[in-house]
Amino acid sequence: MTGEFDGSADDFLAPEEIPADRDLDASLRPSSLGDFIGQPKVREQLELVLHAARARGSTPDHILLSGPPGLGKTSLAMIIASEMGAAIRITSGPALERAGDLAAMLSNLVEGDVLFIDEIHRIARPAEEMLYLAMEDFRVDVVVGKGPGATSIPLEVAPFTLVGATTRSGALTGPLRDRFGFTAHMEFYEPAELVRVLVRSAKILGIDLDAAAATEVAGRSRGTPRITNRLLRRVRDYAEVRGDGRVDVETAQAALAVYDVDELGLDRLDRAVLGALVRGFGGGPVGVSTLAVAVGEEPATVEEVCEPFLVRAGMIARTPRGRVATGAAWNHLGLAAPPDAIDQVHGVRAREETLFD
């Protein structure tokens, strides 16, 4: 099931891009750092890195963007290029199966270009090794021929900036991670920031959305701007078909009820994971792969998509012995928490960070 989000109602809370997002995403993508809402820390750090590079007249250090899907990594990569007045070449880890694929991309780079590698944790080993040299010395060794007669020809690469994006920085090898001059850790967005995303998107799309409705939609967006924009579109549909097109809080609530988005923004799979943890395993601890089997999903989907948000929402705690449901999780499912259930965990943020390190 992983990755096959087809845009049906069941999938529309998935933070991954679905085909229906593509046109919308393009029109709603922020195009400059000033236009980019939220992530104050990352924005400040990037501003410094880019400003310093511009002042020196050099290419910025290689940059790794790390965080859950839909938080704006691709948008930031494009912004980095446009802030530097540079062209961006886009590829992804899975597309770089052979070192030759990467060599072709590298040799076509022009000085100052940004090379964006999405899902960089999925790059194949030979390409990764070629990347080390390219990142460090702006050169690659192309091997010509086979066996004892093989020779390696060094090839210059124009100075470029690699921007890598990953939902799993923990899956990167040490040597690759070490070659990035700067890692930006993207955080889930605060509701107030998502309200600003909604106000901006509603303006671009010409949707009449009042403040209370914006707050309602933001609160159900799982801290993820991609989901915010998707919910906005569903709410607009509802308002156009069932009302006069204006979106007030009643309209927003009614629309989101139709699409089965609960008041915390949990979707079917999140609720299934919580249900399995609480009802099937008495609240845990249980390993993530066991949980995944229980809900019929890939472990990676549970670990990278559901879990970060459930941890952030204070529903699940990660412990050395496995995942544990908090009292809040029991209550959210309408059940009384057992006396030994841990509280809505303090230090949720600290735990969440370790997920992506």
Ligand SMILES: Nc1ncnc2c1ncn2[C@@H]1O[C@H](COP(=O)(O)OP(=O)(O)OP(=O)(O)O)[C@@H](O)[C@H]1O
């Ligand atoms: N800071 C932001 N301000 C306004 N809109 C944003 C912001 N970040 C993301 N968005 C919106 O969310 C959409 C998804 O963002 P983007 O494609 O950059 O996410 P991503 O992190 O690359 O996701 P993935 O990991 O799935 O590739 C964008 O098209 C844009 O509409």
Ligand SMILES: [Mg+2]
């Ligand atoms: Mg992306």
